[in-house]
Amino acid sequence: MRRMGSRVFLLAVLWLAASxxxxxxxxxxxxxxxxxxxxxxxxxxxxxxxxxxxxxVTVSSENKxxxxxxxxxxxxFAGLRAGRVTVTASKPGFFEDGEQKISNTNKPGxxxxxxxxxxxxxxxxxxxxxxxxPDTVPVTFKLMPEGIITGHIEDSGGEPIERAFIRVxxxxxxxxxxxxxxxxxxxxxxxxxxxxxxxxPGRYYVSVHSLTRGRTLEDVNAANPxxxxxxxxxxxxxxxxxxxxxxxxxGQRVEIQFALKLQPVFKVSGNVSGQSNVQSVNxxxxxxxxxxxxxxxxxxxxxxxxxxxGVPAGNYRLEARGDNRGELPLHVxxxxxxxxxxxxxxxxxxxxxxxxxxxxxEMKLENFGPHHGIPIxxxxxxxxxxxxxxxxxxxxxxxxxxxxxxxxxxxxAVDLSVLYGGVYVQSARYGDIDLLREELIVQxxxxxxxxxVLRDDGxxxxxxxAGAERNATSSVVVVxxxxxxxxxxxxxxxxxxxxxxxxxxxxLAPGDYKVFAFDSIETMEFRNPEVLKQYNAKAAQxxxxxxxxxxxxxxxxxxxx
Numbered sequence: 310m311r312r313m314g315s316r317v318f319l320l321a322v323l324w325l326a327a328s329x330x331x332x333x334x335x336x337x338x339x340x341x342x343x344x345x346x347x348x349x350x351x352x353x354x355x356x357x358x359x360x361x362x363x364x365x366v367t368v369s370s371e372n373k374x375x376x377x378x379x380x381x382x383x384x385x386f387a388g389l390r391a392g393r394v395t396v397t398a399s400k401p402g403f404f405e406d407g408e409q410k411i412s413n414t415n416k417p418g419x420x421x422x423x424x425x426x427x428x429x430x431x432x433x434x435x436x437x438x439x440x441x442x443p444d445t446v447p448v449t450f451k452l453m454p455e456g457i458i459t460g461h462i463e464d465s466g467g468e469p470i471e472r473a474f475i476r477v478x479x480x481x482x483x484x485x486x487x488x489x490x491x492x493x494x495x496x497x498x499x500x501x502x503x504x505x506x507x508x509x510p511g512r513y514y515v516s517v518h519s520l521t522r523g524r525t526l527e528d529v530n531a532a533n534p535x536x537x538x539x540x541x542x543x544x545x546x547x548x549x550x551x552x553x554x555x556x557x558x559x560g561q562r563v564e565i566q567f568a569l570k571l572q573p574v575f576k577v578s579g580n581v582s583g584q585s586n587v588q589s590v591n592x593x594x595x596x597x598x599x600x601x602x603x604x605x606x607x608x609x610x611x612x613x614x615x616x617x618x619g620v621p622a623g624n625y626r627l628e629a630r631g632d633n634r635g636e637l638p639l640h641v642x643x644x645x646x647x648x649x650x651x652x653x654x655x656x657x658x659x660x661x662x663x664x665x666x667x668x669x670x671e672m673k674l675e676n677f678g679p680h681h682g683i684p685i686x687x688x689x690x691x692x693x694x695x696x697x698x699x700x701x702x703x704x705x706x707x708x709x710x711x712x713x714x715x716x717x718x719x720x721x722a723v724d725l726s727v728l729y730g731g732v733y734v735q736s737a738r739y740g741d742i743d744l745l746r747e748e749l750i751v752q753x754x755x756x757x758x759x760x761x762v763l764r765d766d767g768x769x770x771x772x773x774x775a776g777a778e779r780n781a782t783s784s785v786v787v788v789x790x791x792x793x794x795x796x797x798x799x800x801x802x803x804x805x806x807x808x809x810x811x812x813x814x815x816x817l818a819p820g821d822y823k824v825f826a827f828d829s830i831e832t833m834e835f836r837n838p839e840v841l842k843q844y845n846a847k848a849a850q851x852x853x854x855x856x857x858x859x860x861x862x863x864x865x866x867x868x869x870x
Contacts, residue, residue: 344390344391345387345388345389345390346389346390346391346441346442346443346445347385347386347387347389347445348368348385348386348389348394348396348439348441348445348448349383349384349385349386349447349448350366350383350384350385350396350447350448350449350450351378351381351382351383351384351447351448351449351450352364352366352378352382352384352398352400352449352450352451352452353382353449353450353451353452354451354452354454354560355451355452355453355454355559356453356454356559356560357560359382360378360380360381360382360383361378361382361400361403361452362377362378362379362380362381362382363377363378363400364377364378364382364384364398364399364400364403364450364452365377365398365399365400366378366384366386366396366397366398366450367396367397368386368389368394368395368396369394369395369396369397370389370390370392370393370394370395370441371390371392374386374388374389378398389441390441391441391442392440392441392442393438393439393440393441394438394439394441395437395438395439396437396439396448396450397437398450398452400452402454402455402506403452403453403454403455404452404453404454404455404509453509453510453559453560454559454560455506455507455508455509455559455560456506456508456509456510456557456558456559456560456561456562456563457504457505457506457508457561457562457563458477458504458505458508458513458515458555458557458562458563458564458565459502459503459504459505459562459563459564459565460475460502460503460515460564460565460566460567461500461501461502461503461566461567462475462497462501462502462503462517462519462566462567462568462569463501463566463567463568463569464537464568464569464570464571465568465569465570465571469497469499469500469501469502470497470501470519470537470569471496471497471498471499471500471501472496472497472519473496473497473501473517473518473519473567473569474494474495474496474517474518474519474603475494475495475496475497475503475505475515475516475517475518476491476493476494476515476516476517476518477491477492477493477494477505477508477513477514477515478490478491478492478513478514478515478516478549479492479511479512479513479514480512482831482832482833482834484836485798485830485833485834485835485836485837486690486722486834486836487834487837488698489549489695489696492508492513493505493507493508497517508557509557509559510557510558510559510561511556511557512554512555512556512557513554513555513556513557514542514543514549514552514554514555515542515543515555515565516540516541516542516543516549516552517540517541517567517569518539518540518541518602518603519537519538519569533573534573534574534619535571535572535573535574536571536572536574536619536621537569537570537571537572538569538570538572538621539594539602539603539604539620539621540596540600540602541567541569543555543565543567544565544566544567545567545568547623548596548597548598549598549695572621572622573621573622574618574619574620574621575620575621575622575641575643575644575645576616576617576618576619576620576644576645576646577594577616577617577620577627577639577641577644577645577648578614578615578616578617578645578646578647578648579614579615579645579646579647579648579649579650580612580613580614580615580648580649580650581608581613581614581615581629581631581635581650581651581652582613582649582650582651582652583633583635583651583652583653589610589631590608590610590613590615590629590630590631590652591606591608591629591630591631592605592606592607592608592615592617592627592628592629593606593627593628593629593630594606594617594620594625594626594627594628594639595625595626595627595628595696596625596626596696597624597625597626597638598694598695598696599626599694599695599696600695600696601696602625604617604619604620605617615629615650620641620645621641622641622642622643623640623641624638624639624640624641625638625639625640625641626638626639627639627648627650629650629652630652631652632652633652633653633654633655634652634653634655634717635650635651635652635653636650637650653753655715655716655717656715656716656717656718656751656752656753656756657706657713657714657715657756658713658714658715658716658739658751658756658757658758658759659710659711659712659713659756659758659759660687660703660711660712660713660714660758660759660761661711661758661759661760661761662683662684662685662711662712662761662763663760663761663762663763664762664763664764664765665735665762665763665764665765666764666765667764667765667766683703683705683712683728684727684728684729684732684763685703685725685726685727685728685734685761685763686702686703686724686725686726686727686728687702687703687714687723687724687725687759687761688700688701688702688723688724689701689702689714689716689721689722689723689749690721690722690723690724691719691720691721692720692721692722692748693719693720694719699716699717701714701715701716701721702714711758714759716751717751718751718752718753719750719751720748720749720750720751721748721749721750721751722748722749722794722836723737723744723748723749723794724795725737725744725745725761725795726797727763727816729816730815730816731765731767731815731816732763732764732765732767732816733763733764733767733816733817733818734761734762734763734795734818735762735763735764735818736760736761736762737759737760737761737762738759738760739757739758739759739760740757744759745791745792745794745795746791746792746793746794764818766819766855766856767815767816767817767818767819767855767856768817768818768819768853768854768855768856768857768858768859769813769814769815769816769817769853769857769858769859770787770813770814770815770817770822770824770851770853770858770859770860770861771811771812771813771858771859771860771861772785772799772801772811772812772813772814772824772826772860772861772862772863773810773811773860773861773862773863774801774810774811774812774826774862774863774864774865775862775863775864775865776864776865777801777810777826777865781802781828782800782801782802783800783801783802783810783812783826783827783828783865784798784799784800784801784826784827784828784829784830785798785799785800785801785812785814785824785825785826785827785863786798786824786825786826786827786830786835786841787799787814787817787822787823787824787825788822788823788824788825788841789817789818789820789821789822790820790821790822790823791818791820791821792818793838794836796835796836797814797817798830798835799812799814801826817853818853819853819854819855820852820853821850821851821852821853822850822851822852822853823841823845823848823849823850824848824849824850824851824861824863825841825844825847825848825863825866826863826864826865826866827865827866827867827868828865828866828867828868829868830868832868833868844866847863847864847866848863849861849862849863
């Protein structure tokens with residue numbers, strides 16, 4: 310959020326600077342030419358349709374100019390030479406939310422800013438390309454106003470709580486997976502108030518974390534100390550699962566209140582072993598879902614002891630991290646002594662790759678190795694903790710040994726693909742676990758190897774996408790019915806002549822598939838089978854045979870609708 314704040318500050322500086330100049334003064338350069346043209350337009354609020362005053366509009370080419378819109382949102386550039394220029398419109402408190410593109414209208418030059426975001430992060434200043442000439446018509450920018458959450462935090466007696474940390478979380482989609490991400494964070498003011506801006510339309514969860522309060526002499530000497538809860542979700546929930554979401558519309562302002570009650574708190578203490586460098590061990594108290602609760606722990610390197618003060622009753626996870634890492638569950642109902650955390654290195658799982666070549670000499674196993682590259686991509690994504698988004702790939706430890714997957718104990722979703730055309734993964738097993746269909750479960754005990762079998766008699770698929778737009782990119786998702794977790798994604802582009810585009814995918818395992826074509830999958834949890842299921846009616850079915858090319862036609866699905 311600090312990065313986003315710096316962008317807003319810089320934009321505000323430019324906006325204020327521009328407001329002190331006339332359009333003629335703002336022109337950065339104005340090369341003379343035999344013929345020049347005007348570019349007129351307006352910037353409007355995408356929700357109300359009203360013009361937005363004092364928006365900074367820039368035209369960039371060999372001649373660069375900038376000006377502010379008038380009180381009605383209109384602007385006009387003069388002295389532009391014929392050719393292609395990039396136009397941007399920006400103002401603090403508004404989003405250029407996603408890629409700017411030419412609107413589907415019959416009026417050339419009319420543009421808008423898409424209301425689709427990349428995940429949920431704002432992308433500012435991308436601009437749109439326009440051809441300047443005698444036929445250029447007025448243009449229109451649509452900017453989306455920000456959402457704002459304001460509020461107040463107080464104790465049970467109505468006294469304001471300052472320096473409490475307020476966190477705003479939301480779901481972001483990354484490569485088809487749902488991730489919980491902190492979208493904003495701020496501390497409360499002296500009067501207990503807070504204000505969080507720059508929010509896109511969407512659903513948010515707000516929590517408050519108050520680790521400090523004014524301590525009296527009575528507090529210091531108390532036999533039974535008290536403190537605030539480590540985490541409270543709006544309106545008064547102990548975790549996100551039981552919290553009430555806050556839905557924000559474009560330009561909406563929502564006000565919320567928190568009231569924190571004091572409760573008994575306890576000390577947790579113990580020792581850490583297994584650390585070679587005893588000077589640095591970080592002690593953290595986590596929620597049961599892996600959320601860092603921000604309560605600092607103290608480590609004593611002389612004898613390996615640690616202690617954490619002010620822990621309310623509840624269930625937690627205790628993490629100690631140094632050269633290695635240790636973790637254990639904690640149930641706190643009173644003072645807890647003698648907790649022992651053992652630091653252990655990551656589990657190193659060797660990956661044995663075997664081939665069943667039928668015709669390709671390059672499939673020989675001796676051609677795979679550190680000097681020729683690992684032939685597969687294996688990514689393990691932590692799936693058992695909401696707040697741990699760790700993704701781990703293969704590493705090559707030695708010239709003569711197999712690659713290895715180095716992970717901590719836990720549960721992982723595994724993505725497997727082959728880096729050579731025409732080759733596919735026939736099987737991948739970790740003991741009794743079929744990694745093409747099941748998640749990888751890693752225990753602290755000595756690991757077994759992951760065994761991967763490759764074949765070179767893959768099938769090919771030629772895809773015809775009906776309803777594709779001109780010069781647009783479509784996303785094709787190919788799901789094997791025998792191993793739906795190992796789906797393939799391809800991005801297909803074309804001129805859309807005749808209302809369709811063609812795509813080609815090779816190296817698929819023989820079998821039955823469902824084929825989907827989407828106009829966009831940026832914000833879709835497409836790796837979740839339940840999400841894809843709602844589009845089954847528009848999916849195409851196809852059976853693939855080894856070494857053969859199959860053809861399939863599929864209708865484009867418009868997710869934006």
